Amino acid sequence: MRSSVVAIVGRPNVGKSTIFNRLVGERISIVEDIPGVTRDRIYAKAEWLNTTFRLIDTGGIEIGDEPLLIQMREQAEVAIREADVIIFLANGREGITAADEEVAKILYKSNKPIVLAINKVDNPEMREQIYEFYALGFGEPHPISGTHGLGLGDLLDSVVNQFPERENVPVDEDVIHFSVIGRPNVGKSSLVNTIVNEDRVIVSDIAGTTRDAIDTSFSKDDRDFVIIDTAGMRKRGKIYETTEKYSILRALKAIERSDVVLTLIDAETGIIEQDKKIAGYAHEAGRAVVIVVNKWDTIKQHDKAIKEFEDNVRAHFQFLDYAPIVYLSAETKKRVHTLLPKVVQASENHTKRVETNVLNDVIMDALAINPAPSKHGKKLKVLYATQVAVKPPTFVVFVNDPDLMHFSYQRFLENQIREAFGFEGTPIKIYARKRS
Ligand code: GDP
Ligand code: GDP
Numbered sequence: 260m261r262s263s264v265v266a267i268v269g270r271p272n273v274g275k276s277t278i279f280n281r282l283v284g285e286r287i288s289i290v291e292d293i294p295g296v297t298r299d300r301i302y303a304k305a306e307w308l309n310t311t312f313r314l315i316d317t318g319g320i321e322i323g324d325e326p327l328l329i330q331m332r333e334q335a336e337v338a339i340r341e342a343d344v345i346i347f348l349a350n351g352r353e354g355i356t357a358a359d360e361e362v363a364k365i366l367y368k369s370n371k372p373i374v375l376a377i378n379k380v381d382n383p384e385m386r387e388q389i390y391e392f393y394a395l396g397f398g399e400p401h402p403i404s405g406t407h408g409l410g411l412g413d414l415l416d417s418v419v420n421q422f423p424e425r426e427n428v429p430v431d432e433d434v435i436h437f438s439v440i441g442r443p444n445v446g447k448s449s450l451v452n453t454i455v456n457e458d459r460v461i462v463s464d465i466a467g468t469t470r471d472a473i474d475t476s477f478s479k480d481d482r483d484f485v486i487i488d489t490a491g492m493r494k495r496g497k498i499y500e501t502t503e504k505y506s507i508l509r510a511l512k513a514i515e516r517s518d519v520v521l522t523l524i525d526a527e528t529g530i531i532e533q534d535k536k537i538a539g540y541a542h543e544a545g546r547a548v549v550i551v552v553n554k555w556d557t558i559k560q561h562d563k564a565i566k567e568f569e570d571n572v573r574a575h576f577q578f579l580d581y582a583p584i585v586y587l588s589a590e591t592k593k594r595v596h597t598l599l600p601k602v603v604q605a606s607e608n609h610t611k612r613v614e615t616n617v618l619n620d621v622i623m624d625a626l627a628i629n630p631a632p633s634k635h636g637k638k639l640k641v642l643y644a645t646q647v648a649v650k651p652p653t654f655v656v657f658v659n660d661p662d663l664m665h666f667s668y669q670r671f672l673e674n675q676i677r678e679a680f681g682f683e684g685t686p687i688k689i690y691a692r693k694r695s
Contacts, residue, residue: 263422264512265305266315266338268366269348270331270358274378277405278348279303279316282415301504302511307415312422313515315341320504328361333499335362339369341508344421346414347397351377351388355395363395372421376401376414431483434476435606438487438513439551440541441523442533443506446553449589450523451475451486457595479599489513503533510537518650519547519605519684521598522579526568526586527557530575538576545651547605547685548582551598556588581677583684605684610649613680619643622656625675632665639663642694652687657694664691 267275283303301319305312317334325333338345347366349359366373377389380402392400401417403410439447455462455475462477475486489509499505514520520541524534541548550572558564565586572584583601587594622644631639640659647655656672658664669689676687 262304262515263310263312263343263425264315264341265312265344265346265418266317266342267346267348268317268335268338268362270356270362271318271327273348273350274405275318275348276316278346278376278378278403278411279314281405281408281411282314302508307419310419310422312419313512315508320499320502320508322498322502325498328358329498331358331362332365333497335365336497337499337505337508339366339371341512342371343423344418345369345371345373346418347373347375347395349375349377349392349395349400351380351385351392351402354388354391359395363397367396373397374401374414374417374421375399376403376410378403378405380404380410381407432610434483434485435519435602436485436487436517437519437521437602437606438489438510438517439521439523440489440510440513440537441525442503442531442537443501445523445525445534446589447489447523450521450551450553450587450595453589453592453595454486454598457592482599482603484599484602487513487516507537507540511540514541514544514546517546518609519549519602520544521549521551521602522582523551523553524572525554526552527554530571535575538579542578542686545686545688547609547651548579549598549601549605549684550576550579550582550584552584552586553589555586556591556593581683581686601684608682609651609685611652611680611682611685612649613646613652615643615645617679618646618654618676621675621679622672625672628675629668629671632663632668634663634665637663639668651685652682654687654689656689656691658691659693661691661693 267279269275282305301316303314305314315338317338320334320337322330322333345366347362349355375392375395375397377392377400380386380389381404386402389400389402401410401414403414439450441447454460455477460477460479462475474488477484522538522541524530538548552568552572558568568586569584573580583605585594585598585601587598589595622641626641631641633639637660642657644654644656647653654676669691673687673689676682
């Protein structure tokens with residue numbers, strides 16, 4: 260089921276990022292240190308009373324050198340477009356300002372539920388000051404203090420109460436959900452169009468899951484697929500849609516709903532930092548990944564063209580060493596037919612389960628090739644392993660002392676598992692647990 264999205268809007272300095280960090284808490288932890296991937300703290304998972312939702316700090320979407328007023332308007336537009344519920348934040352120490360009224364004007368036009376929160380109400384004596392905010396016309400103002408963590412529970416109760424009812428549509432496990440991500444102009448929309456117009460593709464449904472996300476269902480060779488709409492693939496032109504943060508936000512929303520993520524690279528312009536960053540999000544989310552090198556028609560073809568490009572991709576995307584690479588041209592349609600088989604394969608590996616006894620044979624063979632390491636005279640003992648989850652395949656290795664499981668040894672075990680079972684296209688996770 261898709262989780263609800265909450266956006267925080269308000270003029271600068273009212274405390275949006277303070278509240279965002281409070282609500283998200285310690286949960287954004289950097290699990291893996293991926294070179295080149297920095298985390299943009301504008302979109303994160305939060306939880307309140309067993310309800311998880313996604314939170315957007317619209318203040319983090321900076322819109323070039325536009326004047327403040329335009330920035331605020333555009334940020335409010337992002338909230339209206341992306342969120343199910345909007346937290347409108349004002350500053351209790353300053354009262355209603357002209358800038359608050361500007362934001363309010365845009366929010367009036369939305370039909371999304373709005374919860375008004377008055378920040379910097381750091382002590383009970385200040386509560387008197389919230390009444391003037393009724394004048395904004397969004398009902399009861401909720402006094403809160405980001406720095407002291409006050410009033411946040413009541414605020415979240417109101418927010419969660421306004422989440423839209425969701426039908427619990429069972430997800431058909433046989434349908435492969437995928438999305439196409441990449442920086443602007445790599446050819447995302449061209450590729451999507453080419454895929455759905457390909458030979459023997461039967462498009463069954465173009466459904467708006469929300470007002471602005473347009474998913475396309477289709478089948479090919481008896482397999483069912485859904486392409487999830489990403490970053491401004493259909494609509495264009497608004498200022499915020501051309502900003503990097505916004506395109507990342509859209510990519511993250513698409514990744515969340517995908518089984519397989521196609522990460523696009525433009526062969527003509529080559530790989531830049533932004534490509535790595537975007538691909539890093541798919542990896543971190545544990546999705547299956549296929550790297551697609553588009554605009555292959557622009558590369559002078561020779562014997563070593565693919566080999567040269569592959570070396571380049573591998574050097575830049577070391578964290579995606581499991582992802583297959585497909586070279587194609589969305590425009591000339593050359594080699595596009597090679598793509599879906601890779602998507603299917605990546606998806607099958609993403610959901611693959613291996614038998615415990617076969618897994619343990621592989622682990623025992625691995626131990627024989629490369630004996631477990633010791634630390635301070637204590638030797639790691641590997642007892643047995645089992646697969647505990649799919650999407651992505653996740654393994655628990657029971658050991659005498661998890662501290663003795665060195666990163667490089669874990670990496671070695673991962674490679675042995677990959678060699679034995681062929682998990683091309685999917686990340687796999689391995690956890691060491693204590694069992695004496
Ligand atoms: P944003 O621009 O809306 O994201 O605002 P920030 O979160 O960056 O906060 C702006 C300033 O207000 C910072 O100096 C914060 O420390 C301060 N601030 C945030 N929340 C509170 C609060 O509850 N009480 C007080 N007194 N200051 C706060
Ligand atoms: P998006 O912003 O990622 O959705 O990119 P578009 O699909 O709008 O494509 C951006 C530009 O690249 C357009 O001018 C396309 O015509 C061009 N383009 C897309 N795919 C190819 C390709 O395979 N070869 C060439 N030469 N140009 C392409």
